[in-house]
Each structure stands twice: as C-alpha cells, then as structure tokens.
Amino acid sequence: MAKRPLTSIEPELCCPSVSAAPLAEDEARDLAAAFAALADPVRVRLLSIIASAPAGEVCACDLVEPVGRSQPTVSHHLKVLHQAGLVEREKRGTWVWYRVVPERLRALQAALAAT
Amino acid sequence: MAKRPLTSIEPELCCPSVSAAPLAEDEARDLAAAFAALADPVRVRLLSIIASAPAGEVCACDLVEPVGRSQPTVSHHLKVLHQAGLVEREKRGTWVWYRVVPERLRALQAALAAT
DNA sequence: CGTATAGATTGATGACTGTCGATACAGTAG
DNA sequence: CTACTGTATCGACAGTCATCAATCTATACG
Numbered sequence: 001m002a003k004r005p006l007t008s009i010e011p012e013l014c015c016p017s018v019s020a021a022p023l024a025e026d027e028a029r030d031l032a033a034a035f036a037a038l039a040d041p042v043r044v045r046l047l048s049i050i051a052s053a054p055a056g057e058v059c060a061c062d063l064v065e066p067v068g069r070s071q072p073t074v075s076h077h078l079k080v081l082h083q084a085g086l087v088e089r090e091k092r093g094t095w096v097w098y099r100v101v102p103e104r105l106r107a108l109q110a111a112l113a114a115t
Numbered sequence: 116m117a118k119r120p121l122t123s124i125e126p127e128l129c130c131p132s133v134s135a136a137p138l139a140e141d142e143a144r145d146l147a148a149a150f151a152a153l154a155d156p157v158r159v160r161l162l163s164i165i166a167s168a169p170a171g172e173v174c175a176c177d178l179v180e181p182v183g184r185s186q187p188t189v190s191h192h193l194k195v196l197h198q199a200g201l202v203e204r205e206k207r208g209t210w211v212w213y214r215v216v217p218e219r220l221r222a223l224q225a226a227l228a229a230t
Numbered sequence: 231c232g233t234a235t236a237g238a239t240t241g242a243t244g245a246c247t248g249t250c251g252a253t254a255c256a257g258t259a260g
Numbered sequence: 261c262t263a264c265t266g267t268a269t270c271g272a273c274a275g276t277c278a279t280c281a282a283t284c285t286a287t288a289c290g
Contacts, residue, residue: 018159
C-alpha cells in the first residue's frame, strides 16, 4: 500500500462534497449508490426506526410489521441498507439485530454541504 | 388553511430527521423521492458542477460535454433535479442557466442527522 | 421571411428494482 | 433426532428508469 502524505494540499480527500469541486466519475458513482439506498420509502422508514430506537439497535423481527411489507421484502431492504454501509447487523442466537452506522450518515451529510 | 400553533410540542416539524423518531409514511416518501434524485451518478455530477461553479450558475450548454451523455439525456436529468427542488432554472435569451437551491440541500442534510 | 442554434419533448428499448410466495438455512426447544 | 421459528435466498412478475435518435419549440440573426 502506498503511503500518502495527507497534507492540506488535498482538502477534500476524506469526504467529497458536491460543492467543493466537480466530482470525479467514481466519486459520483459511489455517492449515487449510497443515495440510491435511501431512495425507497420503506428503506427510509427502516433506517428511521433503527436510528430512533432507544436501545440503539432493533431486532429484525420488530421491523416487518411497522413497514407493512412481507418478511422477504423487509429482509431485502435491510440487505440493501447493509450493503450501502448504512446499518450493521449482528446475529445473536436466532435473532438478528440492526444498528445504524453514524459515520456513514455523517459522510453523506458532508457530501451535501452547500458552499 | 388551518392555523397551526407551532409550539415546541412538535420539535421536528420543520425538518424531519431519520433519528428523531420513526418517520411517518408520507415523510418517508418525500425524503425517498428527494434522495432518488441523487441516486444517479450523472445527476450527482451535474449538481456538483453547478454547485461548485464560481459564478453560482451554469449554462445548460456547458453541462453536456462534462458528463459524457447526449443532450436529451442531460436535459432529462436536469429536469429531475429541478423537479426535486435541488436546482432552479432561469431562461435568459437562448440559454438556460441552472443554480443550486442551498436550502434544499440543507434540508436533506438535516434529515440525515444522526442522533 | 428563412436559417441556425439551444433546449425540451417524444417514443422505443434494454436494464434495473420492489414485491411476494415458496423454499432453504440456521438456531432453539423438546 | 424432530419440530418449530426467525431470517435469508430464489424465481417470477410488474413497474420504473436511463439512454439515445428523432422531432419539436423558441430565440437570434440576416
């Protein structure tokens, strides 16, 4: 792995923003993929339910009923959120628990920084 | 139009966040629609080019070549961004100029607020 | 008027996506 | 081991979307 100086020469290295400079093609692709994970109402609600849970995590079994979709559909959406890095899963016994990944949300927030 | 008290009883009335409380179905739908506008690499690049323009606005004629798509395709994507409220258009003579809508970006940023 | 150019719209097409029923795959309980 | 339950995967279907060529509209200029 090549070492990188990480000087202030590249100010937006850590978190690209739409307004700092025109995004490169691959940066735009990555960002679009992340936003695509949020482009479905069911996934937004799932993320919202998980993010607002007092315990910081929610059992998958408690996510089916609130969104009014079948269990396979909810499982599919959770997979999309997970692959986008927005939530992490932990299997404990029979159940699977989901937590949000705050850093990932903050990265997307930073990308939307306006001027 | 019904008058609303706007007391602090409804803390997230102005800008719903995914982590404040589970989002209602229509809130989630609106948010998902906004993010869907950002779910395409071409649109992310277009927004980025417009947002980072020194003059604050960009002629549509200068948006076709950078993203490497046909003129109708670029026009289509600009329409999507416009309908999502992310950019505004102004026709001046033959040309059309696009600007970002910072408040809209900030609203989406707020929605991603983690805890 | 006629011509040229910028931009939007239309129509077609191939690819992707949300949904669900059926099924497979863990774990747990007996 | 068997039965049961929570979760993920599979297969199919319908709806949506990105893309381009062709066309249309509007403005500018002789």
